[in-house]
Amino acid sequence: TAAESCTVGHLVAQLGAVPGASRVLREAVVAYAAEVKTRRLGVPPAVIVTDGLVSAAVAEAMAAGVQHRTGADLALATTGIAGPDGGSPATPVGTVWLAAAYRGQVVSRLTSLKGTRERIQRRAAAQALVLGWELISGR
Helix, strand or coil: CEEECCCCCHHHHHHHCCCCHHHCCCCEEECCCHHHHHHHHCCCHHHHHHHCCCCHHHHHHHHHHHHHHHCCCEEEEEEECCCCCCCCCCCCCCEEEEEEEECCEEEEEEEECCCCHHHHHHHHHHHHHHHHHHHHHCC
16 A cells, blocks of 8 residues: 655556565555645644654554555555755755654654655655565665
């Protein structure tokens, strides 16, 4: 299960490209807008106001929210700035927060990526998959 913002489906596309993915992939939510993050994923509006849309707190809330709503064992989430616009000195283009929720544990990781919008999206999605694998394998 996945909740994607800046990767807009790239994470699920990479997972779904693997033969047999239908045995483990339940569903995904592209939560691009803040109101979708709150309404569909249960991200508290106060977290968005306090921490910002591109933050560990929002990524973790997205992962926990989609996991809770789908009953999945593992949930992954991405939120960030893929560009080419939208960055700031504090949060430049390529800033992405990844999160994974598994068996009551939620972890997040900040990554800073360079390249085109699509390259940032693809690399962020791949890194989210790695984060999920690390969490379930205990690494």
